Amino acid sequence: MVAAIASCTAAIARLDARIMVSSVASAWRRRAAWMGYTGALQLQAIEIDEIDVFSWGCELKITGRALRASTVDIFEEFAPWQAALRNPDPFAWRMARPLALAETDSATAHPLLVRALDMLRRDSRTDRSIAAWLGLPFALRDLSLCAAPLPCLTGGAKAFRLRKTVDQQDWLSALRALEASARSGLAHLDDLDRHYRLAQRAIAEEYRPGALPRLLALTSYRPLLGPQSVATLLDMSVAGASKLLERATEAGLLVEISGRRSWRQYLTPDLATAFGFIEPRRGRPRKDPPPLPANPKIAEAFDAFDREMAEIDAMLDASALNRDNSRA
Known part of the structure; x- marks a missing residue:
């Protein structure tokens, strides 16, 4: 667990350092938002591939891809989330949420990354919408793990929402998935x-x-x-x-x-x-x-x-x- 926390934190720090000096930071954030939203949709048990979210973002259907049902707009939360990502006000996303849960007194004894994931876990238990998964980049920013929200770092684990008590394997799964997102974001950069x-x-x-x-x-x-x-x-x-x-x-x-x-x-x-x-x-x-x-x-x-x-x-x-x- 300690090795996973250290490795994930280092991957986020590398991505954060690179994006702060990159000439293509704005273009990357647009792509990273599509990547992050894909992960959040999948955590909502919506079967969708990253290629389909990129296709939606570019407003061009890729030839040969299956049509999606139009009865439900799975992208309705994307625009408010993207606006919050660009808003310099650090409280913009938090104030827009219907419920904000405060950390427990014992939370400060844990590493910052675990605290961020625990905030996500508690949010996902009280809010069944996609907004819970989309909030992780803001939690990482609020705990100074990155200078600004990194859109590709949505994540968590379905067990956070489905189980009242999560075990070590669930935490490891969430940490490894988050590290993979950070590495993928760096590769895209x-x-x-x-x-x-x-x-x-x-x-x-x-x-x-x-x-x-x-x-x-x-x-x-x-x-x-x-x-x-x-x-x-x-x-x-x-x-x-x-x-x-x-x-x-x-x-x-x-x-x-x-x-x-x-x-x-x-x-x-x-x-x-x-x-x-x-x-x-x-x-x-x-x-x-x-x-x-x-x-x-x-x-x-x-x-x-x-x-x-x-x-x-x-x-x-x-x-x-x-x-x-x-x-x-």
């Missing part, structure tokens, strides 16, 4: 960082980048795209969006996953591998290419790409806010 560097290189090597930088910035936030969605988001023709997607595919920054001549769909290579669309590379990992030589022209291209990413982030946030307001 590594993939995003690599995609960011390769996108910069591809832009710098293009004679006339055109709209390619804007598309590559979009892929960081919307890893699943099709010609119609790109045309709508970037305000261009479907034919132009198709050509732009083909350019990104030729540069190795997207993978075509639909296998069709019409209604094509594209996914970033890391997720295409994770979701089983392409085979993972065997043998030693490929060595990243050396950094491009520093010069004013390349620095200007990199700065422009960063501005594109910031604009895409703001555009998607505004779009999500308008969509939520229209539903309300």
Whole structure:
């Protein structure tokens, strides 16, 4: 148990340290929210795969995936949760909850990670909704295990809700699952960082980048795209969006996953591998290419790409806010 606590705490600390200095932190938090919400849905005994939550988040149904029943909206808690994750007020999530349970006097004698999981356990016993599982990132933040809520760190164990008294195996299961989420989040961050560097290189090597930088910035936030969605988001023709997607595919920054001549769909290579669309590379990992030589022209291209990413982030946030307001 002591080894599991130490290992899990270290994994969370590594992820927290990396995300604080990453150039793609905003894009990662968007993906991490989809990852974390998937875990919370599964703890609610809802049979769903991560690929389907990514598909919902990107507003594009993946060809060949089964349709989900529309009688119940399993994503209705996502928008309030995401708003709380972005809210700088540390009490925003806690005040929105119908019931907040205080820690017992003896709780302070336990490690911080155990205290966070115990808060989750007590919440899950009193609140049968998905909100209990979604609260773990805030509990970890409140106990200073991370500087800000890390969306992928939802979790717990079904035994927390189903059993009045949990045993050591249940605690170990929750700790190992939480550590696996932290490691997975760090792997996704590594993939995003690599995609960011390769996108910069591809832009710098293009004679006339055109709209390619804007598309590559979009892929960081919307890893699943099709010609119609790109045309709508970037305000261009479907034919132009198709050509732009083909350019990104030729540069190795997207993978075509639909296998069709019409209604094509594209996914970033890391997720295409994770979701089983392409085979993972065997043998030693490929060595990243050396950094491009520093010069004013390349620095200007990199700065422009960063501005594109910031604009895409703001555009998607505004779009999500308008969509939520229209539903309300």
